[in-house]
Amino acid sequence: MGLADILKKPGELLGDMVQVAQLDSVIHWGQSYSLWPYPFATACCGIEFMGTACSDNDISRFGSERPSFSPRQADMILVLGTVTYKMAPVLRQIYDQLSEPKYVISVGACASSGGMFDTYGVVQGIDRFLPVDIYIPGCPPRPEAILDALVKLQKKVMTQGLEDRRQEVMRKIEEINEKNKPMIVR
Secondary structure (H helix, E strand, O other), X not given: OOHHHHHHXXXXXXXXXXXXXXXXXXXXXXXXXXXXXXXXXXXXXXXXXXXXXOOOOOHHHHOOOOOOOOHHHOOEEEEEOOOEOOOHHHHXXXXXXXXXXXXXXXXXXXXXXXXXXXXXXXXXOHHHOOOOOEEEOOOOOOHHXXXXXXXXXXXXXXXXXXXXXXXXXXXXXXXXXXXXXXXXXX
């Protein structure tokens, strides 16, 4: 009787006290339920994120109760609110300092598309300089929408390997660089 036979009948041959699983699935499960957010809050969406952490919504049920204000201790960044061109390099530097694998959630209309601020100083979507994983619509979005995005990110972390994640981020960065190339008119 080999390991292949044991994996076909988990719990039956070894009793109810032992579970057999692959190491990758255990690691992905642990990573998905310990996502520490770095909240980059600049506007009213930050207040909604605070409401998500309160007892009514309780983000701690999903393992993200510890907001990290040090990028080196966080693995996802929540961009909450308006981002100006002056703030964009700072936000990019914070993103670069996040631990790998790192994830980006764009919260609200201002972070996703510039919102109602269609001006020369406001970035019209953070996907112009960051590889965004999940967009949350709304102005401001409800705490339930933030929790729904967190659950979707957890599913993504559980199913995606490190090499797949690296390839996805590199593809998104190439798209960002291609989109931001200066146009030369002759």
